[in-house]
Each structure stands twice: as C-alpha cells, then as structure tokens.
Amino acid sequence: MSHGLTVFLLAQTTTTTADLLTPGRDWAIAIGVGVALVAALLGFTYFTRAGIIARATTKEAIRQPVFLLALAIALITLVVLTYLPFFSLGEDVKMLKDCGLATLLSWSILLAVWTSSTSIADEIEGKTAMTLLSKPITRRQFVVGKFVGILQATLLLMIPLSIAFLGLIYYKVGYDAREAAKGAVDHLDRLVVMRQILPGLPLIFLETMVMTAISVAISTRLPMVVNMVTCLAIFVIGHLTPVMVKHTEGNQALEPVQAVARLIATILPSLEIFDMQAAVAREILVPPQYLGYTTMYSVLYSAALILLAFILFEDRDLA
Secondary structure: OOOHHHHHHHOOOOOOHHHHHOOOHHHHHHHHHHHHHHHHHHHHHHHOHHHHHHHHHHHHHHHOHHHHHHHHHHHHHHHHHHHOOOOOOOOHHHHHHHHHHHHHHHHHHHHHHHHHHHHHHHHHHOOHHHHHHOOOOOHHHHHHHHHHHHHHHHHHHHHHHHHHHHHHHHHHHHHHHHHOOOOOOOHHHHHHHHHHHOOHHHHHHHHHHHHHHHHHHHHOOOOHHHHHHHHHHHHHHHHHHHHHHHHOOOOOOOHHHHHHHHHHHHHOOOHHHHOOHHHHHHOOOOOHHHHHHHHHHHHHHHHHHHHHHHHHHHOOOOO
16 A cells, blocks of 8 residues: 555546646545544543543643644745745646645654653653542453544644645745746636645544554653654554565565565555655645545554554553
C-alpha cells in the first residue's frame, strides 16, 4: 500500500474544471461518512464516561502555551510562504501547496505528541491519574478518553489553519498571475486549485491520528523526552519504509537485510501513503476511494495501538 496513491494517480484520466467543481456520487458518500464520523465523535464525547476524560483533555490541550504557539507560528509560516519567491519557474503555487501541507502536518503531530506526553505521562508520574481512576472510570476508558481528547485538540488546531491555508492559496493564484503580467485569474480557476488541495487535509488528520495512537501507547510507560524522540524516529522511518523495502528486494541484498526491512515495514506504520506530493505535482484530485482505504488503514492501525496501550497500562503501578 506504500505506493497506493501513485497507482491511483496513474489510473486517473485528465481532470477537467467541471469534474473538480462538481462533486460526484463518490464524493457525496465521502462527505456523508465524514459527517457521520464527526457526529459519532461528538456523541462519544458528550454521552460516555470516556468522553468526560476527552473533554477535559481537549480543554487542557488548547489552554497550554504550545497550542497558541503552534497556531501563531504556523499561520506566520503560511503567510511567509505565500510571498516567498521559490524561483520554481512558474510553479510557486505548487510549492506553496506542498510546503503548506507540510507545515500543517508538522505542527499537528507536534501538538499531538506533546499533549499525550504531558497529559498521560506527567499525570501518571504526578499521581493525578490515580485520582481519576479512583472514580468510576476504568483504565481503558482513561486511555480512550485521552486519545480522543488529543485528536479533538488537533482538529481544533487544524480547522483555522486549513481555512487560512485555503484562503492563501486562493490569493496566491491571483497574486502570481499579476506578478507574471497574465492579467486577472478567473474565480473558477482559483476554486479548482483550492479543490485539489482539500483531500490533503483529511490525510494530514489521519496521519496525525496514527502518530497520536503511537504516542499514547508509549506515554503509558515512558516519559516525555523518550516519547518525543521515539515518535520522531518512527515518523522518519515510517516515511522511508517503501524505499527501504524497494532497495532490499534485489538479488544482491542479503536475506537478513531483507527480513529486517520487511519486519520494519510490517510493524511500523507506512506513513508514505498519506503523502500528497505526487498529487500536488500532477495537479490531480485524490480520489475518494483512496481516502476510504487510508481511513480504514488509520482506524485499524490506531485501534491496534490503543489495544497495546491497554496492555501496557493495565498493570502499570500508579501508586
């Protein structure tokens, strides 16, 4: 699945402006699924015991200085990227889309890992978790509540950043046209460019979900510094696993090297499937079917990590 997006893109035909502006049946289903997931998230948050932990975790996350710092720095970075000359021979909009998505991803993951470290590891070390678990809340509800609360905080960070990012892309298309003396750009052309980047936003959230599950599992046993370093290593290796496997499949590669590469690719998440660089380069809209596959992969992998967190936290001494 590491090269799934490339395969999907190679299967795409030429995308017209009408195709990009008119949502088809598949996109209507995808939007409906997204609305249903948001409704389920709200129902979980307000009608379950674990939702109490989730709401408290979200409030704690958005009140900490790192949330406002991430929001401010990310917004400033997006504005700077809008006016920064990339010297890319007329491809500045593509560079803005690529760098903007990377900015949203990096700050979302940083907030998720930081919050899980402070909200779980610090509470365990500071004996706060023992006070919470003395109430009618189980350890599993505690872990699930923390996971959902961190995801909600990440979503609250992504919403204003995504709106600002789309607005800057809309502005950038007309700005570059004026700089190149091409005249005014049609409103529909700007919307087409904005539409092409929309699938990248749920892909960023799904990748953040996977990294959040990893961080939550690690936080049940290890302190903040180890958690952040481990998550950084997994993030880098997760984006390199397709390259590792590909370069060890040759006849010249030793069997132990191939076995280790396959083992790493099996255990660690294949984060390359969330990368939209190929779609940005080809200016093609990511199909909703691919978003469905990545959603299933993210949910299943995150569920496996949460089950691991249950096991690690079940016999953790909180006294």
